[in-house]
Amino acid sequence: MGLIELKDVYKIYSEGEPGEVRALNGVSLHIDRGEFVAIVGASGSGKSTMMNILGCLDVPTRGEYLLDGVPIGLRSENELAEIRSLQIGFIFQGYNLIPSLNVWQNVALPMTYQGVKPAERFQRAMEALEQMEILDKAYNRISQLSGGQQQRVAIARAIATRSPVILADEPTGALDSKTGGQVLDILKGLNETGTTVILITHDMSIAARAPRLVRLKDGNIIEDTGNAARAAEVGG
Amino acid sequence: MSAVKMALEAIRDKKGRSFLTMLGVIIGVGAVLILVTVVNGMNADIEAYYEKIGVNKVSVDINYKNRTGSADISEDLIAYVNGELGDMTAGITPDDSMTGTLRYYGAANDTATIYLGNEQWSACNNYTLNKGRDLTKMDMDNRSLVCVIGSYVAESLFGYIDPLGQSIAINGTQYTVVGTYYGKDGTAEGSLDDVVVIPYTRSRAISQSSTVTSFTVKVNTAEEVDAVISSLDYWLSEEVDSSTEYELTNLNAQMTEAEGETTSLSLILAGVASIALIVGGIGIMNIMLVTVTERTREIGIKKAVGAKRSVIITQFLVEASVLSGIGGLLGILIGYSGSLVIGKALYDLILLPDFGYTAAAFLFSIVIGVGFGLYPAVKASGLQPVEALRAD
Numbered sequence: 001m002g003l004i005e006l007k008d009v010y011k012i013y014s015e016g017e018p019g020e021v022r023a024l025n026g027v028s029l030h031i032d033r034g035e036f037v038a039i040v041g042a043s044g045s046g047k048s049t050m051m052n053i054l055g056c057l058d059v060p061t062r063g064e065y066l067l068d069g070v071p072i073g074l075r076s077e078n079e080l081a082e083i084r085s086l087q088i089g090f091i092f093q094g095y096n097l098i099p100s101l102n103v104w105q106n107v108a109l110p111m112t113y114q115g116v117k118p119a120e121r122f123q124r125a126m127e128a129l130e131q132m133e134i135l136d137k138a139y140n141r142i143s144q145l146s147g148g149q150q151q152r153v154a155i156a157r158a159i160a161t162r163s164p165v166i167l168a169d170e171p172t173g174a175l176d177s178k179t180g181g182q183v184l185d186i187l188k189g190l191n192e193t194g195t196t197v198i199l200i201t202h203d204m205s206i207a208a209r210a211p212r213l214v215r216l217k218d219g220n221i222i223e224d225t226g227n228a229a230r231a232a233e234v235g236g
Numbered sequence: 237m238s239a240v241k242m243a244l245e246a247i248r249d250k251k252g253r254s255f256l257t258m259l260g261v262i263i264g265v266g267a268v269l270i271l272v273t274v275v276n277g278m279n280a281d282i283e284a285y286y287e288k289i290g291v292n293k294v295s296v297d298i299n300y301k302n303r304t305g306s307a308d309i310s311e312d313l314i315a316y317v318n319g320e321l322g323d324m325t326a327g328i329t330p331d332d333s334m335t336g337t338l339r340y341y342g343a344a345n346d347t348a349t350i351y352l353g354n355e356q357w358s359a360c361n362n363y364t365l366n367k368g369r370d371l372t373k374m375d376m377d378n379r380s381l382v383c384v385i386g387s388y389v390a391e392s393l394f395g396y397i398d399p400l401g402q403s404i405a406i407n408g409t410q411y412t413v414v415g416t417y418y419g420k421d422g423t424a425e426g427s428l429d430d431v432v433v434i435p436y437t438r439s440r441a442i443s444q445s446s447t448v449t450s451f452t453v454k455v456n457t458a459e460e461v462d463a464v465i466s467s468l469d470y471w472l473s474e475e476v477d478s479s480t481e482y483e484l485t486n487l488n489a490q491m492t493e494a495e496g497e498t499t500s501l502s503l504i505l506a507g508v509a510s511i512a513l514i515v516g517g518i519g520i521m522n523i524m525l526v527t528v529t530e531r532t533r534e535i536g537i538k539k540a541v542g543a544k545r546s547v548i549i550t551q552f553l554v555e556a557s558v559l560s561g562i563g564g565l566l567g568i569l570i571g572y573s574g575s576l577v578i579g580k581a582l583y584d585l586i587l588l589p590d591f592g593y594t595a596a597a598f599l600f601s602i603v604i605g606v607g608f609g610l611y612p613a614v615k616a617s618g619l620q621p622v623e624a625l626r627a628d
Contacts, residue, residue, distance in 0.1 A: 057540055057621045078544045085542025096537045096625065100245060113542035157541070 003165065003196055004031040004054060009063035011049045011219075023049035025219035026063070031198065033164070036191040037226060038199045038210030045216040047200050048169065054198060055088055055167045056080045068164075085113045089158030089195075091168035095150045097142045097157075104129060104138040107157045114161065128160035129153070132186070148179040155186060165196045172206055184209055243555040246527075247562070257523040258563030260516020261604060265567025265597045266574060267509035269589040273575035275502030277587045279495050286491040288420050288428055290362030292458050293487040294465055295331070296451040296472075301479045309475050310436075310448045314354070316471055317453055324460040327356030330436035330448040336407040338432060340393040347426050348389050350406060352436035352448065358384070358417065360454040368400045368415030371435055379437045383411040386431040387419030406432060407442060461486055513600065516563065517608035524556050524612035535616050536624025548617035556609020557602050564601025568594055 011024040023046045031037055041047045052058035053065060056072055059080075065072040067087060075083065084090075089110075097106045107125035116124070129135045132152040137145060145153065151171060158166050168187060172180030184206060191197045201207050212226030247254040296313070310330060317328035332352045338345040351357060355371045358364070366387070375382055383406065390399050399413045411434060421428035436448055453468070455461045465484050472482045528535070535548055571589050579587025589597075 052622050055540070057625075078546075081539065081542055081544045084540060090540055092537075092540075092625070096533075096540070098534050098537055100242075100249065100534070109538070110541035113538075113544070113547065161541075 002030045003033040003035075003068055004029065004198075005064075005066040005069075006030075006053070007064040007066070009053065009060040009065060011046075011053065011058070012061045015061060022219050024053070024060070027216075027219070027221055029214065029221065029224070031196065031226075033196055034191070034194050035212060035226065036188065036197045036199070036210050037212045037214055038201060038207035039214045039216060040201055040204065040207040041216035042202060044218075046219040047202070047216055049219075050216065051167060051169050051198075051200050055090060056083050081113070085110060085161075087163055087165055089161045089163040089166045091151075091154050091158045091166065091171045093170040093173055095147075095154040097150055097153055099142050101142070102138070103134070103140050103142065103145070103153050106142065106153060107160050110157060110161045124160045124162075125156070128156035131159065132156040148175050151175060151179075151183060155183065159190060159195075163195075165198065166190060167198050167200075169200045170202070171199065172201070172203065180206065239551055239554040240558060242551065243558040246555055247559060253523065254559060254562075257519050257559060258516070258566065260512060260519045261560050261563030261601050262516075262567040262570060264509060264511075264513030264516050265564050265601055266570030267512055268506050268597055269568065269571025269593060270574040270578060271505040271509055272502055272593050273571070273587050273589045274578055274582070275498050275505070276590065277579055277583045277585060278498045280585065280587075281583055282491060282494045282498070286487065288362065289487075290360065290454065291488060291491070292455040292461055293360065294453045294455060294461060294468065295485045295487060296453060296468060297483045297485070298449050298451075298472075298476070299481040299483075300447060300449070301481065308447050309472075310451075312475060313451060313472075317468075320471075321453075321464055321467055324456055324464050326454040326456055327359045328451055328453045329353045329357040329360045330439075331357070331360070331450045331452040332436065332439065332448050333450075334442070336442075337405075338389060338393060339405040340402065343393045343395075345389055345392045345430070348386075348430045348432055350442070351431060351433045352439050352442070353433045354436055356454075357433050360452045362420070363417040364420075366416045366418045367398075368413070370415055371433060375435045376437045379441075380435055381409065381411045381438070382414045383432050383434045384415040384417060385413055385433075386417050386429040387423045388425060388427060388429040389432050390416045391423060392425070392430075404432075406434065409441065458488055461488055513604055517560070517604040520556055520560055520605060521608035521612060523559075524552060524609050525615070527555070528552065528612050528616040531616075532619060532624050532627035535619050536621050536627065539619070539621040540625060545617040549613045552613035552616050553606055553609050556613070557605035560601045560605030560608075561598070564598045567601065568598060571597070 006027055006029040009024055009027045010022065013021040013023060027050065039047055039050060049058070053060055056067070059073055067083065072080070072083070098109070101109065104122065104125045107128055108121040111121040111124060126135060126138060129138050132155055134149055134152045134156065137149060142150060155171070166187065171187070172183050175183060187197050187199065199210055207213055213223065214221055214226070215223035298309070314328050317325055330352055333349050336350050338348050353371065354376055355373050358370055370384055371382065374380070383404070385399060393399070393404060394402065399416055402413050403410045404413060419429045423429045434442070439448060453464060455464045465486060468484055476482060538548065575587045575589055579585045
């Protein structure tokens with residue numbers, strides 16, 4: 001059994017109405033523990049919807065999502081919050097840092113919801129910031145950081161949670177190619193330590209560095225290099 | 237970071253807006269405290285007045301309609317109280333009074349109250365002898381031309397001269413001052429110190445009426461007042477003839493009634509002031525709803541990284557409570573300063589709000605914050621993370 005299992009998942013907005021939108025149209029996807037998967041597609045292909053469903057921020061209209069063998073669709077709001085807190089480290093497209101908190105407080109925030117004690121929260125936040133080479137900004141306000149620095153803080157926040165899955169939505173979108181390359185290196189490093197990384201991007205040059213590529217178009221998976229490899233393995 | 241610390245930072249970030257939001261609570265709490273304190277001051281004033289004139293007193297007023305035909309019961313009444321009711325009473329005195337002019341050479345006093353009392357007058361009315369002697373039974377029997385004077389009369393007529401043995405004219409008749417009382421009401425004109433007492437047996441000479449109509453009975457304890465009143469009532473109903481009416485007044489009850497009136501007044505005023513608190517609460521709810529809208533994205537982030545509904549509810553409830561709590565503290569500050577100023581101006585007293593009321597006002601302000609913060613907090617916690625994250 002895989003870590004992530006999407007079975008014939010639909011996400012339909014305004015279903016049955018004239019303006020019906022099928023963001024995901026019967027998608028099935030299997031991701032094993034420790035994989036590094038890039039999900040690519042043009043704007044409107046359903047990437048973000050898939051990210052929201054994989055991240056338990058949204059639930060499918062139809063179909064089944066199993067995370068570590070546990071069906072997500074039947075979970076209560078609080079149970080979903082707990083799954084997000086313990087299982088998933090988010091790296092959002094727009095960083096999504098809280099301006100009223102300083103850098104280390106932002107990094108420590110998800111650990112608060114995990115129930116990590118204050119001293120350990122601080123220590124782990126500092127370690128993550130050091131890993132992201134931005135420890136010197138620990139007490140700065142978010143508004144005092146550049147885009148690249150903010151992205152590092154966002155990544156630090158995700159890795160400090162020590163979640164088994166990192167979901168990164170366009171993590172290099174706002175960065176120059178050099179910084180983008182560094183971010184990718186960090187994600188690959190995390191993957192090498194056993195973390196499952198799911199990277200959502202429209203940038204093919206970034207996606208090309210991922211061992212497995214899933215391509216979405218109009219809410220359907222039109223290419224999955226991982227599945228092909230596995231099929232070959234199974235077939236061979 | 238604790239919820240309270242976060243709330244304080246959020247308030248600090250928007251000082252002006254937070255202050256304006258708190259204003260309703262500040263005014264409400266301040267007004268409640270000032271009003272309650274002022275009413276307490278009024279009660280203290282009433283109590284002080286009754287303390288001065290003496291507590292546990294019963295006044296007996298007799299209205300002889302048939303002045304010529306009715307028998308004067310004064311002596312019998314005095315004998316009855318001192319005899320049968322002696323265990324429960326400290327004394328009885330005639331207590332008729334009149335105004336008039338007192339003269340001592342060039343000095344005159346026309347504000348003094350002239351009392352017609354007996355040897356128990358001072359005990360019944362809470363006066364303490366300062367110099368000389370009090371009226372005696374013999375003064376009554378002999379209809380002596382003597383008087384005992386209050387501290388203001390002594391001051392206004394004699395200044396630094398020792399009044400003892402001096403002769404003053406009371407409505408034209410010369411009386412010898414045999415004693416003076418200590419001041420108990422500020423030694424002021426028209427006060428309880430502006431008094432002179434002469435033997436009641438001189439009433440015919442001074443007031444053209446030989447019959448005493450007012451008496452004051454001093455009861456030992458508050459608990460015995462009712463028993464004394466019912467005994468007097470029974471005795472009087474047996475003694476007076478059908479044309480004579482009488483009235484017994486419990487001065488303690490009068491004080492309680494006066495205090496009751498001010499307490500009702502305080503409740504009404506506090507109710508009115510509470511409306512300000514409610515309006516303040518609505519202001520807090522309004523601003524918290526604005527805050528939720530402004531911080532939708534922050535709520536989305538928090539929920540996305542694992543915050544449960546209860547975390548978001550707590551955050552906004554704490555923020556609303558801290559806001560109203562600070563408002564409450566500032567209101568208490570205003571309540572204390574206002575009470576001090578008004579107490580000094582109206583009663584010349586240092587009046588401070590009662591601790592119980594202060595604590596209650598503070599708690600009420602917190603409750604207002606929690607109560608009116610609940611709807612915005614629940615609204616915030618119900619936001620879907622995906623939608624909240626899309627907010628600008």
